[in-house]
Amino acid sequence: MAADYGEVKFFGAGGSPFARRVQIALKLKGIQYQHFEEDIFNKSELLLKYNPVHKKVPVLVHNEKPLAESLVILEYIDETWKNYPLLPQDPYQRASARFWSKFIDDKCLPALWKAAWTVDEKEREKGVVESYEALQYLENELNDKKFFGGETIGLVDLAANYIAFWLPLLQEVVGLNLLSNEKFPKLYAWSQEFVNHPVVKENLPPKDRLSGFFRARYASITANSK
Template sequence: MAAADYGEVKFFGAGGSPFAARVQIALNLKEIQYQHFEENIFNKSELLLKYNPVHKKVPVLVHNEKPLAESLVILEYIDETWKNYPLLPQDSYQRASARFWSKFVDDKCLPALWKAAWTVDEKEREKAVEESIEALQFLENELNDKKFFGGETIGLVDIAANYIAFWLPVIQEVVGLKLLSSEKFPKLYVWGQEFINHPVVKENLPPKERLFGFFKARYESITASK
């Protein structure tokens, strides 16, 4: 069922951003018509700075000239405004739980994974690897035997965790880490494959080769400066 028309929607994103991809996936799952503005994060447009003067970054959603920033905030707004393909459960406890795990991904999981990949100091990296493994184990346990965190369909937590499904395996390959694997986290690994191969998700992810090249250049720059 296509989404109802609630006016003009603009989306400001950048192809390599997992946070922008969250919003784009949600918009397309709900079949919302929108105008897409592709931003260069190194040369931001005046429009982006106008609509997000606080953080000056993507993603930004502008609905009937009312701007919203921060991907999780935008996802909840989209879900409340367009009721088709719900991203959050109807049950109040399950809704609160989905919000908790989405915040867990942003506050605990992503910072640890980023540090584990890019921190130069060995002791700090070891600590970040430990924190990453602990965080991934929590997600593995929460997923349990469900196809998606949202059950049989993609929901808020799945979209929030898109970095783990797509970006993390690319970074692992570049830097020689092996945090997420079918041996260590079998359920989370299978979930990641299901998620990135969903037709809507797949068409809203950046080309893997381009992402690999970007992170390879970053890694070579970091290692050269050691």
């Protein structure tokens, strides 16, 4: 007998790593949902209704109860649907997973963003140094595990999806070499495992479209800086 998931709506945008976190989690857990694809430059009235505070994706609506912010949504999904757990049962390990997920959002992603998109050379170099430091912390935390969650994809892996898929395309476009097998062999091996997982692979944006978006954005930034 199929599980009763209630009514689940998901508002996302194809190129958003934050929305993709949620979409992959929904697929891993086999949750049926209605997908609303948003144009981030022309947001729908429904999105603004369900997320009036931040006015952005992702948004999950379960039985007409909306939730925003990807990490919050992931924890809600995990607590509501118990199959394919994203968080470990052990309290310390659960707290640790939350810590590293927040570290990725608060420290790692801003550093990578600064390294890639900052026009000022000194600030960009600062971003590169901060990125290396953040990636080294993740390399050490991963240790010899297949995924941050052990043998299966968990909360931290989903939080780090940007590093696995978006970052390699971005660094190719802007001429950086942050994540590589030489610099971070464990993290690089993890990234390959993650993006080639069957569920993940089916729920990532097309590489050519994302790369084109990065190239257009980078060209615009460099042109405006002259």
